[in-house]
Every structure is written in structure tokens, then in C-alpha cells.
Amino acid sequence: MLYIPGNNPAMLQQGSVYGADGLLLDLEDAVALNQKDAARTLVSHMLKYISYEGCEVTVRVNHIDTPFGLEDLKQIVPLQPNAIRLPKVETLDEIERIINVIEQIEDECGLPHDVMNVHVMIETALGVQNVYDIAKYSSRIDAISIGGQDLAADMQLVKANDGVGIDYARKQIVMAAKACKIDVFDTVYVDVENEDGLREEAEYIKKLGFTGKAIINPRQIEVVNEVFTPTDLEIRKAAKIVKAFERNKAEGIGVFAVDGKMVDAPVVQRALRVLEMADVDVESL
Amino acid sequence: MKLITKAQAGSFESSDVLIMVEPVVEGAGRIIELKSIVMQQFGDDLLKQINDGLDFYEINDVRLIINDKGALPPTISARLETALKRAAQLQTGTLK
Amino acid sequence: MPSELIGIGKLEPFEGAFTKLKKGWMEEETVPPPVKAKMPHSNKVCDSLRDAIIRSNPKDGMTVSFHHHLRGGDNLVFEAIKILAELGIKDITLAASSLTTAHDPILPYFKDGTITQIYASGIRGELGKALAQGVMPKPFVIHSHGGRVRSVHTGKIKIDLAILAASSSDIEGNATGAHGPSAFGSMGYAAIDSWYAKQVIVVTDNIVDYPCVPQSVTQNYIDYVVKVDSIGDPSKIAGGTTRITKAPMDLQIARLAAQVIEHSGELEDGFSFQVGAGGASLAVAKYIRKIMKQRTIKGSFILGGVTSYGVDMLNEGLFRSIFDVQSFDAAVSTSLMDNPYHIEIPAGLYANPFNCGCMTNKLDIVVLGALEIDTNFNVNVITGSEGYVRGASGGHSDTASGANLTVVVCPSFRGRIPIVKEKVHTIVTPGESIDVLVTERGICVNPQRKELKQNLEKAGIVTKDIVDLAKEVELITGKAKPIEILDRIVGVVEYRDGTVIDVIHQVKE
Numbered sequence: 095m096l097y098i099p100g101n102n103p104a105m106l107q108q109g110s111v112y113g114a115d116g117l118l119l120d121l122e123d124a125v126a127l128n129q130k131d132a133a134r135t136l137v138s139h140m141l142k143y144i145s146y147e148g149c150e151v152t153v154r155v156n157h158i159d160t161p162f163g164l165e166d167l168k169q170i171v172p173l174q175p176n177a178i179r180l181p182k183v184e185t186l187d188e189i190e191r192i193i194n195v196i197e198q199i200e201d202e203c204g205l206p207h208d209v210m211n212v213h214v215m216i217e218t219a220l221g222v223q224n225v226y227d228i229a230k231y232s233s234r235i236d237a238i239s240i241g242g243q244d245l246a247a248d249m250q251l252v253k254a255n256d257g258v259g260i261d262y263a264r265k266q267i268v269m270a271a272k273a274c275k276i277d278v279f280d281t282v283y284v285d286v287e288n289e290d291g292l293r294e295e296a297e298y299i300k301k302l303g304f305t306g307k308a309i310i311n312p313r314q315i316e317v318v319n320e321v322f323t324p325t326d327l328e329i330r331k332a333a334k335i336v337k338a339f340e341r342n343k344a345e346g347i348g349v350f351a352v353d354g355k356m357v358d359a360p361v362v363q364r365a366l367r368v369l370e371m372a373d374v375d376v377e378s379l
Numbered sequence: 380m381k382l383i384t385k386a387q388a389g390s391f392e393s394s395d396v397l398i399m400v401e402p403v404v405e406g407a408g409r410i411i412e413l414k415s416i417v418m419q420q421f422g423d424d425l426l427k428q429i430n431d432g433l434d435f436y437e438i439n440d441v442r443l444i445i446n447d448k449g450a451l452p453p454t455i456s457a458r459l460e461t462a463l464k465r466a467a468q469l470q471t472g473t474l475k
Numbered sequence: 476m477p478s479e480l481i482g483i484g485k486l487e488p489f490e491g492a493f494t495k496l497k498k499g500w501m502e503e504e505t506v507p508p509p510v511k512a513k514m515p516h517s518n519k520v521c522d523s524l525r526d527a528i529i530r531s532n533p534k535d536g537m538t539v540s541f542h543h544h545l546r547g548g549d550n551l552v553f554e555a556i557k558i559l560a561e562l563g564i565k566d567i568t569l570a571a572s573s574l575t576t577a578h579d580p581i582l583p584y585f586k587d588g589t590i591t592q593i594y595a596s597g598i599r600g601e602l603g604k605a606l607a608q609g610v611m612p613k614p615f616v617i618h619s620h621g622g623r624v625r626s627v628h629t630g631k632i633k634i635d636l637a638i639l640a641a642s643s644s645d646i647e648g649n650a651t652g653a654h655g656p657s658a659f660g661s662m663g664y665a666a667i668d669s670w671y672a673k674q675v676i677v678v679t680d681n682i683v684d685y686p687c688v689p690q691s692v693t694q695n696y697i698d699y700v701v702k703v704d705s706i707g708d709p710s711k712i713a714g715g716t717t718r719i720t721k722a723p724m725d726l727q728i729a730r731l732a733a734q735v736i737e738h739s740g741e742l743e744d745g746f747s748f749q750v751g752a753g754g755a756s757l758a759v760a761k762y763i764r765k766i767m768k769q770r771t772i773k774g775s776f777i778l779g780g781v782t783s784y785g786v787d788m789l790n791e792g793l794f795r796s797i798f799d800v801q802s803f804d805a806a807v808s809t810s811l812m813d814n815p816y817h818i819e820i821p822a823g824l825y826a827n828p829f830n831c832g833c834m835t836n837k838l839d840i841v842v843l844g845a846l847e848i849d850t851n852f853n854v855n856v857i858t859g860s861e862g863y864v865r866g867a868s869g870g871h872s873d874t875a876s877g878a879n880l881t882v883v884v885c886p887s888f889r890g891r892i893p894i895v896k897e898k899v900h901t902i903v904t905p906g907e908s909i910d911v912l913v914t915e916r917g918i919c920v921n922p923q924r925k926e927l928k929q930n931l932e933k934a935g936i937v938t939k940d941i942v943d944l945a946k947e948v949e950l951i952t953g954k955a956k957p958i959e960i961l962d963r964i965v966g967v968v969e970y971r972d973g974t975v976i977d978v979i980h981q982v983k984e
Contacts, residue, residue, distance in 0.1 A: 104392065135461045136461075394890060448890070451891060
């Protein structure tokens with residue numbers, strides 16, 4: 095998921111070509127306070143004009159309690175991007191209030207409530223404490239994510255980049271997302287020049303269970319994709335497991351062995367997930 | 380739309396356009412100063428788009444100074460809308 | 476296209492990339508190189524460039540030639556033309572292997588009748604603008620690097636005086652670009668001038684003890700040697716190493732191009748490879764390097780304009796050799812000196828179509844850029860969106876005709892200007908020699924290359940019809956008005972075989 099500053103025409107018009115799975119058109123932190131109106135208008139016009147084919151488009155609006163949040167929703171919700179990303183959500187009341195506003199706007203425009211998804215960002219200690227309640231509030235919420243920079247600030251962490259301080263929050267948020275069976279995205283890696291650091295962090299958060307990672311520069315796409323795309327070896331292994339499972343299922347066997355390792359239902363599920371991520375058909379292998 | 384104050388939107392960045400709006404006395408007409416790095420290829424299209432925009436907002440008297448760095452049509456529309464709304468004090472932004 | 480042009484003579488129209496070559500010989504007569512004589516132990520060293528030029532007996536209507544190995548740091552062309560102008564010489568034909576923005580200062584001599592015609596593989600900056608505006612009485616000629624050699628052989632370019640910069644020379648004129656404070660690497664384009672010019676001056680800022688080794692040009696062709704304080708701006712002549720671009724768009728295009736190459740069927744042990752010196756084209760090398768390491772592929776040779784990136788690949792053992800006609804950065808010079816498998820080659824061996832096989836004929840993969848490409852895959856690398864001359868034919872058509880796989884990399888539009896379009900302003904390289912176009916918005920295979928398309932599809936690479944891509948681009952940018960031109964022809968673009976593939980008209984201001 096590639097962040098694109100909402101007031102940058104050059105990046106907005108080219109966002110879809112870099113191979114990111116999703117674009118985050120940003121009206122919030124990437125836009126200067128005195129350009130919020132310009133960014134909102136620019137993103138609105140771009141959404142109408144540019145075909146972002148092949149990319150999920152999400153617009154990150156400003157928080158509803160800022161002077162810009164409501165106007166952002168009024169202009170963006172009618173355009174129904176794939177999702178709206180809500181920053182700094184902290185409590186159940188808050189998410190309830192915002193989704194009500196969104197649905198009111200949709201009603202006024204005669205739009206359904208079940209097309210555009212809602213992404214919630216957890217960026218404060220209070221938000222981390224309430225994350226499960228927030229995430230399960232609405233079926234429209236199909237992803238949550240952690241905003242590492244803001245959370246570190248809220249936690250008054252001096253050194254944030256090593257990820258130690260937000261580690262608990264990451265795990266808590268992953269758990270909440272898994273409990274709600276929705277996607278969960280990690281925060282950005284700010285040092286664009288440090289490819290190895292990015293790879294290390296991406297590998298770590300993949301192990302924690304994150305679905306993906308937000309990035310701030312197209313140059314980061316390749317590394318993150320490499321980490322999250324199953325390798326040929328992983329794919330072949332998964333295909334072997336799935337095929338063996340299907341053979342055994344026909345004979346009514348639930349637990350069996352592949353290459354000397356026990357395979358049961360959870361292993362099969364993980365193998366299926368690998369094939370899904372790799373976007374391959376088991377029959378073709 | 381009634382223009383009250385000077386305003387601008389956009390930037391000199393590549394693929395952007397900087398539009399400055401200045402209210403003028405009624406009857407002065409549309410005074411448009413257009414500079415573009417793609418003048419030869421898209422000058423006519425740009426003028427038409429700007430005039431269509433002014434028609435839409437029902438503005439007949441205005442001075443516009445436009446410096447285009449190869450912006451696509453949606454960027455032109457967006458910057459014009461922002462500059463005009465700022466000039467009409469419908470929204471706040473900046474006049475740097 | 477007219478059949479004849481004043482200042483050039485008869486124009487033979489282009490009729491296909493191989494129509495002339497497949498005969499097996501060149502029909503045009505060649506001119507013999509001059510034969511000169513010097514008394515034993517006579518002295519070639521002149522006090523100054525001015526002195527050397529005066530001794531060469533310059534005349535009105537003469538042709539003066541230069542190479543462009545000093546890149547953006549070149550000051551010699553300006554110094555020499557200034558001296559010729561001061562001597563009152565008029566009607567000069569300037570035959571530089573290429574002209575860059577470093578040569579902007581010679582513009583006044585276009586206007587006062589000192590220079591009245593240009594032969595070059597590229598023209599840029601103020602010169603290119605002025606030429607398109609019709610500043611010069613006779614039409615300029617754009618040739619390819621290989622085509623220039625042919626033109627010298629046939630006497631189309633008849634060099635009276637070649638002024639050749641070298642970073643080191645001895646007093647007899649054995650000279651090189653491989654070492655010295657202003658080292659610039661290969662002198663590949665200068666060789667033909669040294670062999671065929673009636674008189675040759677070597678200009679250097681570094682006289683070394685006899686003999687100068689290696690000998691990129693040799694003493695038996697050199698009339699005069701001049702030591703000057705400076706041949707140009709050393710920081711621009713010998714500027715560091717070439718870095719791979721960080722521009723996300725170029726990197727993305729390069730990544731896609733590398734995927735295309737990987738699955739084209741051409742990336743195999745023993746393959747040969749050429750990329751451009753910058754932008755997306757050079758960035759392709761970064762991804763190919765990675766793929767070669769992963770798949771333990773070892774290539775045969777790197778050809779062409781050489782960067783330190785190519786040298787790195789040689790040193791890592793990814794390629795067996797480099798054939799270097801032109802070096803792009805300072806780091807290359809050391810390798811040229813020290814590594815016997817890094818070999819300096821003259822332009823004729825590099826790309827002249829009329830010999831028993833130039834090295835571009837042995838290329839497997841080349842990656843080239845484009846200012847514009849049309850739906851027939853014809854490429855413009857010479858005129859910009861305003862119609863000014865601002866590019867170079869260089870080795871574009873030479874390598875495209877030779878390589879098994881010619882990949883063009885470019886964005887589908889720049890700013891608001893479409894790059895992929897129905898018709899290019901000027902054709903330099905014919906579409907028949909382009910195999911695949913890679914842009915950020917799609918990969919288009921030349922319909923003539925069915926097998927390539929199948930190979931890519933088998934690997935799951937989605938391709939697009941180039942006509943559809945051009946339409947898609949037009950939907951984004953809007954339809955650009957064509958450049959307004961006048962009837963007057965200000966320049967011609969020669970194909971490498973000497974036929975004229977396109978003409979350049981004066982732009983309407």
C-alpha cells in the first residue's frame with residue numbers, strides 16, 4: 095500500500111503504475127495545513143479522471159474533529175473509492191460517530207452502505223487498548239492498521255525507529271484483526287535509503303501476522319512485495335500439501351504426512367493461503 | 380460566484396499548474412494570462428478548459444494568471460476550483 | 476521527401492533496414508585515405524592550437540572534425556572554431572561525431588557564416604534550437620555512429636582537418652584517453668578521423684614520455700601535437716561513476732524491461748548486451764545483473780558506451796569482456812588500462828554496416844531509449860516536443876538493426892506530452908528493427924515478433940497492442956496538436972546505410 099501525498103499531481107497521476115497492490119491517497123499528514131482544501135479538491139478530480147485499474151484506491155481523510163475531516167468526507171465519500179482510511183481512531187463512540195456521518199452522506203447521494211470499505215488506523219495508546227471493540231464495530235471495517243510514528247509520539251518514546259516500543263501494540267492490533275477476520279497493515283518504514291532495514295522489518299511483521307505494509311516511496315514496493323510474495327519453493331511445497339490433502343480427503347484420511355512432516359487441517363489452511371497469495375491455481379502446478 | 384480577494388492555488392512543480400485569481404471591476408471581462416510549457420500542443424485546450432470552468436462558476440469578470448507545467452486536465456480543474464473558491468472566501472488556503 | 480537538396484545533393488530514400496546490406500557489398504565508391512610524408516626526426520609539436528591550425532593551412536569551405544569523448548566538458552570545439560573564425564575562415568563544415576550543450580558557445584559562428592553546415596550524430600541545446608529555426612544556409616546531416624564511418628569512407632564527409640583531444644599523448648601523437656588528469660576512456664570515434672583526415676592535430680593537456688601507451692591513435696596518422704593548459708572542464712570530462720537512477724518511474728520501467736528480457740528467450744549463457752548510459756536504460760542493467768546472479772548466467776560481452784556499472788559486471792565475472800567505443804565515466808578509464816578483456820574499439824568495428832561484420836551485428840540484447848515512438852514502432856531520438864533538435868541518433872539504429880532483441884524503454888507520456896503516439900515527428904530508427912516497447916503503462920511487442928510474444932505470454936507477462944496504448948495515453952493527456960512546421964527542410968536524418976529515412980523541417984515560431 096503506497097502512500098501518495100494528496101497535493102502532488104505528478105505522483106497522483108502515476109500512482110498506479112508502480113506495482114503496489116493498493117494506493118493510499120493522503121489528505122492527512124502528507125499535506126500541509128494550508129493546502130488541505132487544495133489536496134481535497136485535487137484528489138476528488140483525480141479520482142474522477144484517472145483509471146487506477148489494478149490498484150485498490152483508499153483515501154486517508156483527516157480526523158473528523160479537525161477543521162478538515164468533515165469536508166473531506168463530504169467530498170470523498172460520494173466518489174466511493176475502494177476504501178476510506180480513518181486516522182487516529184481511539185474509541186468505540188468515535189468510530190460509531192464517523193461511520194454514521196459516512197452513511198448519512200451515502201444516503202444523501204443514494205449510495206449503498208456496503209460497497210466502500212472503511213480502514214481504521216490505530217495511532218494512540220488509547221486506540222490500542224480499544225482496538226478489538228473498534229474493529230468489530232462494523233462489517234464495513236475490512237482492515238486496521240498501525241500508525242507507528244504517531245503512536246510512538248503518543249507513547250512519548252524517544253527512540254521509535256527500532257520498533258521495540260510499539261511491539262506490543264503491533265501484536266495487539268494483529269490479534270484484534272485476526273479475531274475479526276480482517277486485514278491488518280503495518281506502519282511505514284521512513285528511511286527510504288535503507289533497503290536492508292526495510293526488508294528486515296517487513297520480514298518481522300510478516301511473521302507477526304500482518305497482511306501487508308504501508309510504504310512511502312515506490313522504491314520500497316519491490317522489497318515489500320518480495321517479502322510478502324511466496325517463493326517458488328514455498329509455492330511448490332504448499333501445492334504438494336494441498337494435493338496430498340485432496341487425495342487423502344477422498345479416502346477419508348484427515349491427518350497424513352508430507353516429506354516426513356505431519357499435515358493436519360491448519361497446515362492445509364496455511365498452504366491454501368500461500369497459494370492464494372501467490373495467485374496460482376493448484377492444478378497448474 | 381463572487382470573487383472577493385486575490386488568491387492562488389497550485390505550484391511550479393512539474394505536472395502542476397499555478398493559478399492566481401484577482402477580482403476585477405464588473406464589466407472588465409476575463410483577462411487570462413496563460414503561460415504553459417505545452418503551449419504549442421495544448422494551449423487551445425487549456426484556454427477552453429479554463430473558460431468552461433469560469434462558465435461553470437458563472438464568473439465573467441476576473442483576472443487569471445496561469446503558469447502551467449504540463450498539468451493534466453484534472454489538475455487544471457482542481458487548481459482552478461481551489462483558486463476561485465479561495466478568492467470567493469468559500470474556503471481558506473494560502474496566498475503565498 | 477525531395478530527390479535532391481541544395482548543400483547535400485541527391486537523396487536516396489530509405490527502403491528497409493537491410494535492403495542495401497543484403498547485396499553483400501556497398502555500391503558507393505570509397506575514397507582513398509591521404510598519403511603523407513615526414514622527414515626523420517622532424518618536430519610535430521606546435522606552440523599553441525592557433526599555431527597548429529595555421530600550419531594546417533586552413534581554407535574557406537573546409538571540413539573540420541572533432542570527436543565527442545570529452546562529453547559535457549568539451550571546450551576544444553569552441554576554442555578551435557574561435558581560432559578559425561579569427562583567421563577569417565568562412566563556410567566551414569563542422570563534422571563532429573556529436574554536439575552537446577557544452578557546444579552552445581559556438582552558436583555565434585552559425586550566424587556569421589563561419590560554419591555553414593553540420594554533420595553529427597547528435598545535436599542539442601541552443602544549437603539544436605537554432606538549427607530547427609533555420610539559422611544555417613545548408614541542411615545539417617544527422618548520421619548514426621556506424622553511418623559516420625561509412626560517410627568518411629565514401630567521401631561524403633571529406634575531413635580536411637581533424638582536431639582530436641587526448642588526455643595523454645607523446646610528442647609524435649601516439650595518444651589515448653585512458654590516462655592523464657583529464658582521462659575520458661575510449662577514443663573510439665576518433666580513429667576514423669585520424670585515418671582519413673588530410674591533416675590531424677592531437678591536442679592534449681598531458682604530454683607523456685615517448686611512447687604513450689596504449690595507442691588509441693597512432694603517430695603515423697598525426698601531423699601536429701599541441702600541449703594546452705586545459706582541454707575542457709575536467710569535472711565534466713571525467714566525472715566520477717555513473718549512478719543508477721533513483722527516479723521511481725525509470726526504475727519501474729527498467730524492472731518491467733528486465734522481466735521481458737528474462738523471458739524473451741535471449742537471456743542465456745554467452746549472451747551479449749548493451750544498455751544506454753542513463754535513466755531507465757542503464758537501470759535495466761541493475762535488474763539483469765540480479766537475474767544473472769540468481770540464474771548463474773554468464774554473458775559474452777558488453778558493447779557500446781560503457782559505464783562503471785558495466786565495468787562492475789565485468790569484474791564480477793558476469794561478462795567475459797567489454798568492447799568499448801565510448802566511455803561514460805572516469806572509473807571506466809582505469810579498467811580500460813588494466814583489464815585486457817576491456818577492449819577499446821573504433822567506431823567502424825562497433826557499428827559500420829559496410830564491412831565484414833561490425834560488433835552490433837553480434838549483439839543479442841540492446842536496451843534503448845526514445846523521445847517518441849509511434850504505433851509502427853518507429854523511434855524518434857532526435858527532435859523534441861517543440862520540434863527542436865535535442866537528441867542523438869548515436870548508435871540507436873545501428874544496435875537496433877543488429878541485436879536479436881531490441882527493447883525500447885520510455886514513459887508513455889512525459890509531463891503532458893505523449894511519447895507513445897500515432898506518428899513521430901522524426902524517424903531515426905525504423906520500427907522494423909524494434910522488437911518490444913516497455914512503458915510504465917504496458918508492454919507492446921512488435922506484431923512481426925510472434926515468437927517473442929508467445930514467450931512472454933507463456934511467462935505470464937501481459938502485453939498490449941501499441942495502438943491501444945497510444946489511445947490510452949491520448950485519453951490521459953488529451954490530443955496534442957502536431958508541431959507546426961514550414962516547408963523548408965533544415966536537416967536530413969540518414970539511416971546507417973546512407974539512405975535518408977526522414978527530413979527535419981524548420982519550425983514555425
